[in-house]
Amino acid sequence: MLTIGQFSKKTGVTIRTLRYYDEKGLLKPTYVSPSGRRYYEDDNMVTLQKILTFKFLGYPLEDIQSMLATSDLNLHKSLVRQKQEMLIKKAQIEKTIATLEHAITLSENQEEIHTDVFLSIIHDLIHSDEQHTYFKTLLPEDLVDELEQLYKENITDYTRHHLETTLKLKEAYRKQLPDEEVLLIVEEMVSIIPEHLLTRIIEASKQIDEGTEIDESLFHMPFTKEEEQWLERIMKKSILGGNNDE
CATH class of the missing domain: 1.10.1660.10 (Multidrug-efflux Transporter Regulator; Chain: A; Domain 2)
Known part of the structure; x- marks a missing residue:
């Protein structure tokens, strides 16, 4: 022994x-x-x-x-089942690596990274497939598919643009900039979406019930409650002001 x-x-x-x-x-x-x-x-x-x-x-x-x-x-069945589980893990690992590579690219040349904003973007990357499926319950499928394809083809530009404009909005809140300047930042934020698609999004959004609750588990908001309320007030004021002009 x-x-x-x-x-x-x-x-x-x-x-x-x-x-x-x-x-x-x-x-x-x-x-x-x-x-x-x-x-x-x-x-x-x-x-x-x-x-x-x-x-x-x-x-x-x-x-x-x-x-x-x-x-x-039954070794054969066990091995087949184990292979399927390992393939799922492989896909998860590959997605994690791709997300890390994208995060590294985004963080390059950034003197200071706002953690909440950055994590919000990474969260969206991780849950992009689930978000894609969820948006199809709210918007026309062909519109969601076209937006998804456009996003994947320009993912670095889109996420960097979102990062930069979100940081501008947070800075606008900190400085309490005039509403007109805030609205310009909002316009800049959505300007990356082609006009014809943005128009369709706006029209389709009007068909969504006001009581519809967003699945918050799929979205990590980069704004504090105070920032959200501030931005919502400005947006409502802008819309009401636009209606009065009409």
């Missing part, structure tokens, strides 16, 4: 990991002395190889434990 130290050297698995596997019931030593020293034999090596193989394939320890204890395991 081998001591836990000898077994560790032979297998390349740390003593700490072997003790953890013992505690979890994954790999029990062949013998434990009255003083608590663990001893292992060749049969333990076979079990350990199975554990390491399943770990390499991405199985969590809880699943490995049940798989080792099951004599009639």
Whole structure:
């Protein structure tokens, strides 16, 4: 029999990991002395190889434990299911990497980054697919698809523009600029959207029930409550003023 130290050297698995596997019931030593020293034999090596193989394939320890204890395991079905789960994780990792690359590009040459605004943009990047689906419940599908395609083709320009104009609005609130100057920033913010699409968005928005609540879990607002109320007041004042002029 081998001591836990000898077994560790032979297998390349740390003593700490072997003790953890013992505690979890994954790999029990062949013998434990009255003083608590663990001893292992060749049969333990076979079990350990199975554990390491399943770990390499991405199985969590809880699943490995049940798989080792099951004599009639349908390995093929289990492997197919595990492959599907790993493909999902792969897609998530690829999306995370793409988001990080985009975030790095956005943060370049930025002397100071406003955390709330930046995180709002990153949140939108992460949840873009869910937002796309959600907007289809409010706006015509072809309009949403066209906007999505345009956004993906110009994602860096769009997000940088959004970052810059949002920061301008927050600075306008801090300085309490006149409403006319604030409205110019708002116009600048939406100016990146082609006029024909912006017109369609405005018309389609009129058809949305006033009581419709936005799914806040999909959107991370970069403004404080005070900033939102300030901006809403200016926008309402502008709209009412426009109606009076008519």
